[in-house]
Each structure stands twice: as structure tokens, then as C-alpha cells.
Amino acid sequence: MPAKPVTLKNVAERAGVSVSTASRALNGQARKYRISPTTEKAVRKVADDLGFQASQVARSLRLKRSGLIGVIVPDVSNPFFASIARQVSLGVEASGFSVLLGDSREETAIEQRLARQLRAKQVEALLVCPVGVRCDHLIDVDRSGLPVVVVDRVFEEIELPCVTSDNLRAARELAEVLIHAGHRKIGVLSGVRESLPAKTRLQGLKDAAEQAGFAIDPSYVAGDAFTEQSGYQATRELLDRHPDLTAIFAMCNPAAIGAIRALTECGYTVPHDCSVVAFDDHPSADLMKTPLTVAVQDISRLGRLATDVLLRRLGLQPSGHGVDATASSSSVRAVNARSNSDRWQVPTTLLERASVAEPCR
């Protein structure tokens, strides 16, 4: 017995008023239309008694506002993206939006399809953590009038508002830990090469090296994905090429995990034979055999900032969820790259643990 839903008409009839009056009474427009308090109360009561719920669908059609925000991430089950999705969900909720979730399974084709589908569902904005370098579809969507905000996996030439961590600074700090300990032969486990995070992190490392008077040879860079698998493979390669390696700089935590597995297999102990530093933490990291020294991204802030940028593009006041959700907060820097699109960055935190020692060779 699917119990058909009660409509505004039902309420109006039962309250003995017209639908227009009912609508106005329930939308807080009583004052504006000078509806008598008596009528208003009456309508409200009936609506309550009947358990009336205005159909958002009908409302959307009329208002041309769906109250929906699309979120597309490569893998919801990855805690990093899950946290982003969560922050967005919580953040936009306060403004009356709901999140339509899409999982691109790390495939650009799916990402593309999802973007189209979500657009058909009338989402009012799209927040995307892109899979790869190809982002034309996103730019198209944005140009077609649906605001897109890109988070994390940003690409250089992209003409969309972007939110990322301050990767340059983070990489430099992380590299300095290694360098100050005396390391010079540092292997790099790269994420997707063309992605801005990967490029920037490499640059940060290079900067730090240069400042210390040496350079990172390209042969010390391996890997091409933000995955454990890639980290493992890359480490094996690097160990092959440079058995005298004394440290590893991993561009994400999974890669570092892969590295540790590879190192262990090859008979290296961490940090004695080889130090390891990485981006991103993981819960209970301190209970690991070798707790990693890491640059921690402030994921929830990343998510909040992204939400704010999004809401602002919709012409709304970010409703101050979280402590300092203000995009213009002091520690958040808006950077204008050569493109005219906004780039927002949030600071990271360095967490020094036991995975770095002096080089033994």
C-alpha cells in the first residue's frame, strides 16, 4: 500500500483555502502577502497533521533550482576522497543542498558519463576530483553554465577554480627532513606525472635539494600513480637502478606502504638502510612497525574550502560550518597562475616520526 503522498492541494482543500494561499503560508511568505495569522496557523496545522512534504521535484521544476550538488571522486572508499565528500555533504547541507555522489572508478570515461548524468539531474554545481589529465569535459560543463570546482588532482592548464594543499611548501619541508639528516641519494615515488600535485611536489623537493647544493637526477624518479601498487613497483625499479639509494620520498601514503613492502622484500630495513617520508597520514600510523614521517594534508579543511568556493560561485554565503571556513582566511592563499582561474591552497602539517635516520652509506 504505497500510501500516496499528500500534496499541497490536499492541504489547501482540508484547510479551506486555495493552493496559492497554502503555498504562501508554508513558505514563510505570510507577511509579504499579508495573509492573516489565523489562516497561516490553520494551514500550518493541517500541513503538520497530514505530514505534508512539499515535492522538491515539482519545486525544482518551477524554481529551476534542484538543490542538488554533484560530487565526483575517483574512489569513494578511499578515505581521502570520502572525507572530501563528507565535508561537502555537511557543508552544503546547511544551505539546503544535498549531494549527488558519483564514483568514477579512476576512469575518465566514467567521470565524463557521470558529469553528463549529474547535469541531467539538474545539479546546480559540480565538485570533481578528476581522474586524469584530460579535463575538457569538465571545462565544457563549466562553460555550459554549470559551475565546476576541482579539488586535489588538478592539472596545470586547467581553467577552473582549484583547491589543493600547499604542495610546494609541504614537499620542501618533507625534503628538508631528509636533507638535514644527510640524505642526497633520494628516490622519488611519483603520483600521476602530469598532475599538478605530482609536479609541484617534485618541484618542492628539487627546490630543497638545490638550496642544499645538489640536484635530483631524473633517474631517481619512478612511478606514475597515487597507489600502493605504483609505489611498490617504483621502489623495485629504483632499487635496481640505484642500489645505493638512502632515502625515499613518496608522493602519497599508499605509495610509501608499497615502498616499505618492496624495501623489506629486498632486505632493506627502514629507516636504518633506507629512510622514508611521505604525503598523507593514515589512522593509527603511530602503531606501525615504522611510523612514517609525513606531510599531512588537512583534508577536512580542503573539503570545506572547496565547498565554500562552490557556494560562492553559486552566489551564496558559505554558512560558516567549521571554525574558519572563510576562504580568505589568513593561512589560505589565493594564487593566480598564468590562467585567470582561481587557485586556492591550504597548508599542511609536518609530522616527524621514526622513519628517517642518517644515511648508513
Add this chain to the structure above:
Amino acid sequence: MPAKPVTLKNVAERAGVSVSTASRALNGQARKYRISPTTEKAVRKVADDLGFQASQVARSLRLKRSGLIGVIVPDVSNPFFASIARQVSLGVEASGFSVLLGDSREETAIEQRLARQLRAKQVEALLVCPVGVRCDHLIDVDRSGLPVVVVDRVFEEIELPCVTSDNLRAARELAEVLIHAGHRKIGVLSGVRESLPAKTRLQGLKDAAEQAGFAIDPSYVAGDAFTEQSGYQATRELLDRHPDLTAIFAMCNPAAIGAIRALTECGYTVPHDCSVVAFDDHPSADLMKTPLTVAVQDISRLGRLATDVLLRRLGLQPSGHGVDATASSSSVRAVNARSNSDRWQVPTTLLERASVAEPCR
């Protein structure tokens, strides 16, 4: 320039046909209505050229089908729930649905609000991992004609289709590892006491104990939440009450992590002074100082099964995403509790690692 969206009417005009013909041509009903292939092709072409995207909102209003599934979990950033959300997202996508995500922040009041909101958005079904014991709002929703499926945090008297792991069996197996090693003084870190998973897991432990000829005294049970915090607190309490404790049975992984912290603080080493077993794994658990012996829930299967149950309640064929998505698959048992609602269970896997030793006392 918000570039107003192209409507069916636009397409029809441009193609020189009526909206109905256009609609039919684009909905694959050309045959059914015997529309000439020429016309169909023409309409399709125009639609393509104009980049026509049928408004799902208008469609929903007319069809009274939104193509939306609501998913409510206590915390999307928790990998367990994130994985569930992901499976649902992937699973229903194949049937043309999208997922509207809600995060209840572990609060029943929010869960309730979300359920209402999602209902207003015309979701066609609701999948919920409930926060707590109070589920009347969900039962109400279900009774009002919106099918609800409950996953994981199930409560005994609930009259809704439920999907969980086979907790009884899993707990028994886990307990047996401890018991066979010789443990008798086993502390229990409970999750939310009134939840069925907690009750069932405790029962499994008790069953195993009984079979071995001893009993679990209530004073050996502590904690009341599926969190690290609760696990930590509970462990401190247990250690206080029973310093001669030789093993800990944690009802979730975070609780076990809390336990390890507490044990370490109190000068116990794992597993020498105290063994630990737990429910749920966590990635790279093998790289921990003391890799835990755990009962692993097949989360993705849990999610898939839930999706199937949901789709079936909607009268749809679960579209065989995943290998054996069939709810009636041999290893998945439908259990009829005293209530007349369906209970579905999926098997778990025992992973023996290094956190169990013989009792030293």
C-alpha cells in the same frame, strides 16, 4: 552567461515535429509508435547537435520516479561506510539510479532529518546504516511507502529488511582462536550494547566459551560504542577490574587500536602479556607493530547484497554487478527472525596474524 538549457520543445521545433514525436523518438519508443526511421534519425541528430539533455526533474515529476536512491550513513569518512556507499552507488547506477548521500554524524536526530529531506527529494528507496537503537522514524518511512533497507547496525526488534555479516559465526571463530590458545580470562570491548551486531558477537563468544566449558562473566564486558575512544576507555576499565586479563576480544578494529594504546600505556605488551583479536581489518594492517588477528567483513559484498535487496524491493532485477551479486547465492543465508522481515547475512573471513599468544599467567 548561464546559457539556458535546450528543451525538448526546442528540439521538436528545430526538427519540425511535435514534442510528443520528439519525446518518443528519443526514448526508444520509435518502434512502438511506428515513427518513421527518417524522423527518428532527424530528431536524434537535432538533439545531438543541440546537446539536448532531457530534464530529469520534469521527467521525475511526470513519471513519479526520481531515479534517486537515498543513502544515510553515520560517517562517510569511515572506510567501512564509505565502501558501502560506494557499492551502492556503483550497483544502482547500472539500473539508472543515482545516490543521494546523507551523513548523520552519528546522531539519530540528524538521521531523522536526513530521512525526511531525502524523502522530500523523492528518493525511491532508502538505504540506512542506523546510528542507534531508535529506528521508529525509519519504520515510519518504510510504512509510508518508501522502501527502507538497513545495513550493519541493525536492531533486534526492527521490522525492516536487514543486511549484516554473519556475526555469530565470525565471533565464534574469533573466540576459538583465543580459547584454543588457552585463554579463559577474556575481556570484551563492546560496540553499542543494544545493537544486534554487538549482541550477536557477544553471543558468539559466549557460545564458544560454553563449548569449551567456561563462561564469560559480565564484569569482563566493557564499552558501548564502535569507536577507538570507547575501546581505549573500556580497556582501562577492564585492566582495573581484572589485572589478570590475558586476552581482549574487540568488536571493531578501532576499539582494538584503542585497546593497544591502553595496554601499551599500562605496560602490557601484545601479545605476550595480553592477546588481542578484533572485528574488521584495516589496510596495511600487516605492517603494524603487532598485526591483529581479525574477522574480516566482506564489505563490498555487504554493500552489493544491500543494493540487491533494495533493487528487488523496487521490483527490479539486480543487474549482476560484481561476481555473485545474487542475494540467494549459496553462502548468503536468509534468516527469518521472529519478526517477519528479511534478514540477510554474508560470511566473514578469519585472518590469523601475530596478536595471539598463549596466556603467560
Add this chain to the structure above:
DNA sequence: GTGAAAGCGCTAACAT
């Protein structure tokens, strides 16, 4: 202060 009516974009009888 309140009502009648138009219309958002689409689908499905019911014509023809």
C-alpha cells in the same frame, strides 16, 4: 487578504 490561472519540461492517453 485571497483566489484563478499560467506554466516549468516532460510523457502518455487519445485523437486522427
Add this chain to the structure above:
DNA sequence: ATGTTAGCGCTTTCAC
């Protein structure tokens, strides 16, 4: 083989 029309449930202009 295609067009006409009546809504789906809501908001809002315009009229009284």
C-alpha cells in the same frame, strides 16, 4: 505515422 492535449505539484503574476 504523427499531432493535440491534459496533467505531474508547485510558485507567482495578476486580478479582485
